[in-house]
Each structure stands twice: as C-alpha cells, then as structure tokens.
Amino acid sequence: MGNAACAQSGKDTTAVTASGPAKLSVDSLLIRMEDLHNTLDRINDITSRGFDTRGMQEDLPEIKSNLQTIEDNLKLYNKVLNIRNLQMFHVLLADMREHLEDWRSRLFNYNKELVKMNAEMMAFTKDSFVKQIKADTTFRNFYLPELKELKSKWVEAKAATTQHLDKISLLQAGVSGSYFKALELENKVDKQLKVFSLKSLGKEYNYLWEDNGHRDAAADTLTQQSSRSLEGLGKILNYYAGNHSDIWWWMLLIGLVFFFRVNKQFKRIKKAGKSELLQPPYIKYLRALPFAGTLVIILNIASFFDLNAPAAYIDLLQSFLLIILTVLFWRRWERRMFIYWIAIVVLYMLTTGTAAVVVPDLRVRIWMLVLNVLSVITGLFIYFRIYRNLSAGKLVRIVSAVFVVFNVLAALFNLYGRLSIAQVYSTAAIAGLLQIIGLTVFVQIVEEAFYLQMQSSRIAGGITARFDFEKIREGLHKILTVLVVVLWLMVFTTNLNIYNDLYNGISSLISTPRIIGTTSFTLGNILLFFVILLISNLFQKYIGYFFGETDDDMVGEVKEKSSRLLLLRLLVLVAGFLIAIAASGLPMDKITVVLGALGVGIGLGLQNIVNNLVSGVILIFERPLKIGDYVEVAGQKGRVKDIGIRSSRMVTTEGAEVTVPNGDLLSSKLINWTLSNNHIRTELLFTIAPSSALPLAKEIILEEVSGSDAIIGKVAPELLVKSINDNNVALKLQVWIRNVHHEEAFKSRMLQQVYQRLKDNEITMS
Structure with a gap:
C-alpha cells in the first residue's frame, strides 16, 4: 500500500505537505493508515465472534418464570406458613441471585468494551490525519482505494x-x-422464616377439642392455589437440579470407580477359588x-457435595434411596422384617403427603394425630427390635x-393448635429415621467393600495384604460413624429450620478471638491443634502396616523389621506437633514459655517418662535390638514385637505380651x-541302657543329628x-x-528320631 506515493516522492519523503496545522509525511501516513486498519480489523473480529450471551438468553426466561412462581407461593404463605418450601425458596433465590450477579458483571464488562469500541469509531471522524488526506488532492488520488x-x-x-x-x-x-426481584423475594423469604420462628409456638388454630370442623371459602381457595403451585414447584426443582448437574458428574465418577472396583475384587476372589468369602x-x-450398592453410596453422599441443597431436593433423593433400599432388603431381610420396613416407608409417604395440605381441617388434624400415634408405636418397635438387624444399630436406636419424642411433641402441638411446628416435627422425625437407616446401610456397604479389598489384596499379595482387617475395620467403622452422625445432624437440623442458626x-x-492476658486465640485454633495431634498419633500408630507389621502375627511368625520404624514414628509425632503449633496461631514466644514450664515439670516429676523417651531415641541409633529379635531382659524371654516411643513390647514363648520401658532396656542386662x-547352641540329654551299648548309641545319635537341616554343618x-x-550312661x-526360634521344635524332633532308632536297636532311652 502506498507504492505510488513512494515513487512520486523520489528522494525526499518528508517534503510533502498538506494544508492544515500538521505536516504529513509518507512514512507517518503509512503508519497511521496501518493503525486505522488494525483497529477496525480488531473491532470487526471481536464483533463477528460475538459475546457469550447465549446461556443468559436461554436461562433468563426460566429464571423469570421461577421468580414469578416463588412470588405467587410467597403470597400464599403469607396466610399459612410452609417451612419446607420457604427453606427451598431461600436456597433457590440465593442460587439465582448468584447467577444473575455473575451475568450482570459479565454484561457490564461487555458493555464497557463496546462503549470503548464505539468511542474509537467516533474518534476516526475527528482524526486530523484523515482530514488532511481528504483535503490534499494528491494524497486523496493516490490513497482513494485505501480510504x-x-x-x-x-x-x-x-x-x-x-x-x-x-x-x-x-x-x-x-x-x-x-x-x-430476586433480592426482594429473598428478603421476603427471610422475613417469613423469622415469622415462623416467632409464630411457630403461638396458637394458630383452635384446640383440637374446640375445632368445629368449619371450612370457609377462603380456605378452599387457598387449597386450590396450593394445588396449582405444585407444578411450579416441580419446575423450580428441575431448575435447581439442572444448575447443579456438575455435582452429579462427580457422583457418577465416584459410582463408576466403586462399581468396577468391587466387581474386580469379586472376580479375583472367585478366580482364586474362595467363593466362601463372598457369602454372609x-x-x-x-x-x-x-x-x-453403588446407588446407595451415591445417594447418601450426594448431600455432602451440596450442603445448602433445598429440603425438597433432599426429599427427592431420599425417595430414590428408599426405592433402592427396598430392593436391597427384599432378598436380604427375613420376610417379617421386610414387612416392617414397608410399613415404615408407607408411614413416611403418608406423613409427607399430609404435610403438603396447606389448610388442615378437623379431619386432617385428626389424621395427623393418628399418624403421630402410629409413628410412636413404630419408633418403639424399632427401638426394641429392628435396630439389631443393622450394622450401626446403636445409632438407629438413638434416632428412633x-x-x-418428636412425634409425641407433634401430637401435643396439634392438640393445642400449633399446626406449623407440628407438621415440621412430624416430617423431620420420619425423614430423619429413614435417613439414619439408609446411612447405616451405607456404612455396611463401605465396610463390605473394604473387606473385599483386604481379601483381594491377600490373594494378590500387595502391601495391604499385611493389614489386620479387624483392627482397620474397627477404625474405619468409627470414622464412618462420625461421618454419618454429622451428615444426619445437618439434614435433620435443616428440616427443623435451625441449621443456619x-x-x-x-x-x-x-472463630471469635479471645484474650487471656496478652495472648489472643480462638477456640477453633485450639480445636485444630488437638485434631492435628490426634491425626498424627493415629498415623504413627498405623504406619507400621506399611513395613510389614501386623497385630495378628503369632509368636513364631514375627518377621525381622528395622528399628528405623521407631525413628519414623518419632518424626511423624514431632512433625504433627510442629504443624499443630503453627495451626494454633500462638506466637512462638508464648510457646517457649510453655516449654519452659514443661522443663520445670520434667525436673519435678517426669524424669522417668523423659528417660524412656530419650532411651527410645538412643535405641534408634545404637540398635541393641530390633523388631523380631529373640531377647532376654528382666527375667523374661521372648521376641521383640514392637519398639515404641516410650516402651517396647515382647512376646514370650507362652504367648504373653510384656511391656518393657525403654529405659530398662538400656539400663538392665539385655541378652x-x-x-x-x-x-544358638542347644543341649539335649540322653540316658541309655545298657552301658555296653554306648558306642552304638553314640553312633546313632550323631548320625541322626548330622542328618538334620536345622544344624550348622561347619560346627560338629x-x-x-x-x-x-554298670547299668546306664548319661549323655549330653x-x-x-x-x-533360635526353632530350638524347641528341633529338640522335639531329635528326641523322637533318636528314641525310635535306639529302640529299633534294642537300646533303652530314658
């Protein structure tokens, strides 16, 4: 571009001038023309690609429809409170507001960019170089195509x-x-939730014995509106599930991993010919x-991936879970227990269905009272009978x-006209009962999967093949129980509308800072301090499994293991302590004060403990013994089973475990x-008769001993x-x-063999 202009300009490219205040050279013209082209190309490229608004345009009508549905329902609940729907609206409005806020931010940035482009476009019309080109006939003729x-x-x-x-x-x-609008509705929901908290214990209806069963036209209209709103509520739940579909991708991934892992373990165990391990x-x-089993896992942990899910969404998951549990129990529970389970499910359906009635009349209130009585009877039956069939039966008994209790309270509130809280208590109680049963099955399935993993590993011979299943299962059961309790409390308190509070x-x-003297701390930091110490202690306790240490080793099966395991345990404890100190947030100068006080305590009364701790460290480097050694100390003989931080354990030949402080191992005579x-050199005593058979007896004894693989051949x-x-000879x-571990077995075998050989040669041994 501009070659003709260059040819005309000849040697002087700066001599060309144009009318106007600024002088225009060919070089500056070319640069300016290139800038204009690049700017316009960039703007056209951006606008041709468009802005990412398709998702907003597709989802905004649905959000508007949902907002209108929520607004209509809130008008309905101005007269009658429905706590579960209010909770659902609270979560959904927060979710929609978050989406809308993100869209507003993105649209603001798009608008800002377009305004900037528009300003650049307007600047072109005022560009002095463009005006000079238009005014200069020569330039205009040469650059007409470019213009x-x-x-x-x-x-x-x-x-x-x-x-x-x-x-x-x-x-x-x-x-x-x-x-x-979402902000406005969210404020209205918050107000109605507060009204529920204040109004729930107030008298809403007549006492049950005063209710004459009258039902006015307004109540009928309200019930009709409530029925029509169910369709809108379904659309809202569908919106929530669609906008949280990423959670279900994670659930699908977890489910696939669990499914194929369990399937692989089943195949490995069956292939090894140990199908009996797969039976009850x-x-x-x-x-x-x-x-x-996979669906039970997914449906139970789904709530953990969305802690603020609406109650109706959780109820939907609970309904699917009930179907799966019914399928599981059909073939695995005895017929009578399965009938009891069906009765509980039916009771759940009746209770939740009754709770959907907006304006209960006398008949509905009496029906609610009947359901509460049936629930109390069912709860007592579970408390005394059914809980035994579940792996976490104690939890089921507590929840029952x-x-x-909650059904008794619901019945009393119903009698005295407190219908809102009566409905909340009834639905929360039955939902909590069925959830804890589902969670106990979840625990059982996880433990069964862990059992399959352990058995499969023993067949394959991996590191986990050395693990003690019962001990690990016990620890796993405790962890799962804590997890179950936390999850159950979250959902139960949400149903009662007290979770957020x-x-x-x-x-x-x-998290509130507290000050003692000049030290500031929070209870959360202190709690974290002890949690880290607990985790580090558990870790050092079980780390031995990765080095072949097992608790089911018998006396003759203890393998030789390096005492460096003690050093590793010590390092884990020290690291855990340092991390706990850092997590506590306490300044180091305060820690030094604590350590100083600890030093005084050591000087006064902890000498023995510190002595044993230091002795444990010395054992690491001096290594007078290691795990698996056969030792004699303090009059006890046995094998070293464990070298701990403070003390060590040895297993005697009788099978007793003796705990010996590390200080005694260093200060006492240790063999x-x-x-x-x-x-080891061992001795055997023989008494033979007659004395004249001594040469033959010696030959037989030495021949039998020399033929044993247990002896050291280099030492005769x-x-x-x-x-x-004259009668007999005593030999040693x-x-x-x-x-050394085979000493007793060697003696037993030699005595039997020598006795038989001597007897065959008519020599008596005693």
Whole structure:
C-alpha cells in the first residue's frame, strides 16, 4: 500500500505537505493508515465472534418464570406458613441471585468494551490525519482505494457495535430487573422464616377439642392455589437440579470407580477359588455387579457435595434411596422384617403427603394425630427390635428414640393448635429415621467393600495384604460413624429450620478471638491443634502396616523389621506437633514459655517418662535390638514385637505380651540371642541302657543329628558323657542350630528320631 506515493516522492519523503496545522509525511501516513486498519480489523473480529450471551438468553426466561412462581407461593404463605418450601425458596433465590450477579458483571464488562469500541469509531471522524488526506488532492488520488476500504470497515464496525450495544443493553435491563426481584423475594423469604420462628409456638388454630370442623371459602381457595403451585414447584426443582448437574458428574465418577472396583475384587476372589468369602456374614449387600450398592453410596453422599441443597431436593433423593433400599432388603431381610420396613416407608409417604395440605381441617388434624400415634408405636418397635438387624444399630436406636419424642411433641402441638411446628416435627422425625437407616446401610456397604479389598489384596499379595482387617475395620467403622452422625445432624437440623442458626452460632463460637492476658486465640485454633495431634498419633500408630507389621502375627511368625520404624514414628509425632503449633496461631514466644514450664515439670516429676523417651531415641541409633529379635531382659524371654516411643513390647514363648520401658532396656542386662545372627547352641540329654551299648548309641545319635537341616554343618556336634555306671550312661549333646526360634521344635524332633532308632536297636532311652 502506498507504492505510488513512494515513487512520486523520489528522494525526499518528508517534503510533502498538506494544508492544515500538521505536516504529513509518507512514512507517518503509512503508519497511521496501518493503525486505522488494525483497529477496525480488531473491532470487526471481536464483533463477528460475538459475546457469550447465549446461556443468559436461554436461562433468563426460566429464571423469570421461577421468580414469578416463588412470588405467587410467597403470597400464599403469607396466610399459612410452609417451612419446607420457604427453606427451598431461600436456597433457590440465593442460587439465582448468584447467577444473575455473575451475568450482570459479565454484561457490564461487555458493555464497557463496546462503549470503548464505539468511542474509537467516533474518534476516526475527528482524526486530523484523515482530514488532511481528504483535503490534499494528491494524497486523496493516490490513497482513494485505501480510504474506501477504511470507510467500508468503519461502516461495518459501527453497525456491529451499535447492534451489540442494543442487544447487551436490552439483556442488561432484563438481568438487572430479575436480580433486584430476586433480592426482594429473598428478603421476603427471610422475613417469613423469622415469622415462623416467632409464630411457630403461638396458637394458630383452635384446640383440637374446640375445632368445629368449619371450612370457609377462603380456605378452599387457598387449597386450590396450593394445588396449582405444585407444578411450579416441580419446575423450580428441575431448575435447581439442572444448575447443579456438575455435582452429579462427580457422583457418577465416584459410582463408576466403586462399581468396577468391587466387581474386580469379586472376580479375583472367585478366580482364586474362595467363593466362601463372598457369602454372609462377610458379604450381605454387595454383589458381583453392585448396581444397588453403588446407588446407595451415591445417594447418601450426594448431600455432602451440596450442603445448602433445598429440603425438597433432599426429599427427592431420599425417595430414590428408599426405592433402592427396598430392593436391597427384599432378598436380604427375613420376610417379617421386610414387612416392617414397608410399613415404615408407607408411614413416611403418608406423613409427607399430609404435610403438603396447606389448610388442615378437623379431619386432617385428626389424621395427623393418628399418624403421630402410629409413628410412636413404630419408633418403639424399632427401638426394641429392628435396630439389631443393622450394622450401626446403636445409632438407629438413638434416632428412633428421637423419632418417638418428636412425634409425641407433634401430637401435643396439634392438640393445642400449633399446626406449623407440628407438621415440621412430624416430617423431620420420619425423614430423619429413614435417613439414619439408609446411612447405616451405607456404612455396611463401605465396610463390605473394604473387606473385599483386604481379601483381594491377600490373594494378590500387595502391601495391604499385611493389614489386620479387624483392627482397620474397627477404625474405619468409627470414622464412618462420625461421618454419618454429622451428615444426619445437618439434614435433620435443616428440616427443623435451625441449621443456619446452629452453624452461625458454632462458627461464631470457634472463630471469635479471645484474650487471656496478652495472648489472643480462638477456640477453633485450639480445636485444630488437638485434631492435628490426634491425626498424627493415629498415623504413627498405623504406619507400621506399611513395613510389614501386623497385630495378628503369632509368636513364631514375627518377621525381622528395622528399628528405623521407631525413628519414623518419632518424626511423624514431632512433625504433627510442629504443624499443630503453627495451626494454633500462638506466637512462638508464648510457646517457649510453655516449654519452659514443661522443663520445670520434667525436673519435678517426669524424669522417668523423659528417660524412656530419650532411651527410645538412643535405641534408634545404637540398635541393641530390633523388631523380631529373640531377647532376654528382666527375667523374661521372648521376641521383640514392637519398639515404641516410650516402651517396647515382647512376646514370650507362652504367648504373653510384656511391656518393657525403654529405659530398662538400656539400663538392665539385655541378652539378645539374635543381634548378629539367629544361631544358638542347644543341649539335649540322653540316658541309655545298657552301658555296653554306648558306642552304638553314640553312633546313632550323631548320625541322626548330622542328618538334620536345622544344624550348622561347619560346627560338629559334641556328644559328651556326663555319668556312667554298670547299668546306664548319661549323655549330653551340644549342637549349634541355625535359628533360635526353632530350638524347641528341633529338640522335639531329635528326641523322637533318636528314641525310635535306639529302640529299633534294642537300646533303652530314658
């Protein structure tokens, strides 16, 4: 571009001038023309790609419809409170407001960018260089094609930016309107929730014995409106599920991993010919194709992935879970217990269905009272009978007691005209009961999956093959129980409309700074300090499993393991302590004061403990013994089973476990039979008759001993005469064997073999 101008300019490219205040050279003209082209190309490229508003345009009508449905229902609940729907609206409005707020921010940025583009477009019309080109005939003739192209691009860019500005402005108006409407409705929901808290214990209806059963036209209209609102509520739940579909992708991934892992373990165990391990009582709910078990896992943990899910959404998941549990119990529970389960499910359906009635009349109130009585009877039956069939039966028994109490309270509130809180208590109680049963099945399935993993690992021979299943299962059961309790409390308190208050109260309790003297701390930091110490202690306790340490090793099966395991445990404890100190938030100068006080305590009364701790460290580096050694200390003989931080354990030949402080191991006389090797010289005593058979007896004894694989061949056995007379001879055999752990077995075998050989040669042994 501009080659003709360069040819005409000749040697002087700066001599060309134009009318106007600024001088225009060919070089500056070319640069300016290039800038104009680049700017217009950039604007046209951006506007041709468009702005990412498709999702907003598609979802905004649905949000507007949902907001209108919520507004209509809130007008309905101005007269009668429905706490579960109010809770659902609270969560959904917060979710919609968050989406709308994000859209507003994005639209604002789009609008800002378009306005900037528009300003650049307007600047072109005032550009002094463009005016000079138009005014200069020579330049205008040479650059006419470029000017036409620039004008074409400018017109295209101007039209595109104007079109996008109009579109974005219109969308901004719709999003902003919905955003402020969501804010308004959210405030109304918060007010009604507060009204429920204040009004719930107040008298809403006549006492049951005073209710004459009258039902006015307003109540009929209200019930009709409530029935019509159910369709809208379904659309709202569908919106919530669609906007949280990413959670279900995670659930699907977890379910697939669980499904194929369990299936693989079933195949491995069956292939090894150990199908008996897959039968009750080991496996109760899982199968080779664990469809039902996988769904139980997914539906139970789904609530953890969305802590603020609306109650109606949780009820929907609960309904699916009940169907799956019914399928599981059909073949695995005895017929009578399964009928009891069906009765509980029917009771749940009747209770939740009754709670949907907006204006209960006398008949409905009496029906609610009947359901409460049936619930109390059911709860008592579970408390005394059904809980035994579940893995976490104690939890079910506790919740069944809560179930009975809340139904008694609901019946009393119904009698005295407190219908709102009576409905809340009834639905929360039955939902909590069924949830805890589902969670106990969840615990059972997880433990069964862990059992399959352990058995499969033993067959495959991995690191986990050395784990003690019962001990690990016990720890896993405790962890799962805590998890179940937390999840149950979250859902139960949400149903009672006190979760947020409890959460805020606990959060305030543990996060509020407290000052003692010049030290500032929070209860949360202190709690975190002890939790980290607990975790580090548990970790050092179980870390031995990864080095072949098991609690089910018998006396003759303890393997040699490095005492470096003690060092690793010590490092874990020290690291845990340092991390706990850092997490506590306490300044180091305060910690030094505590350590100083600890030093005084050591000087006064902790000498023995510190002595044992230091002795444990010395054992690490000096290594006078290691795990698996056969030692004798304090009059006790046995194998070293564990070297701990403060004390060590040894297993005697009788099977008793003896705990020996580490200080005693260093200060007392310690005999280690296997420090450098496992060899030991053992003795056998023989008395033979007659004395004349001595040469043959010696030959037989030495022949039998020399033929044993247990002895050390490099050291010849010694057979000595201890006493002799005309009737018999006493002999002592001294022989070195390879393994001290096999001493008793070697003696037993030798005595039997020698006795038989001597008897065959008519020599008596006593």
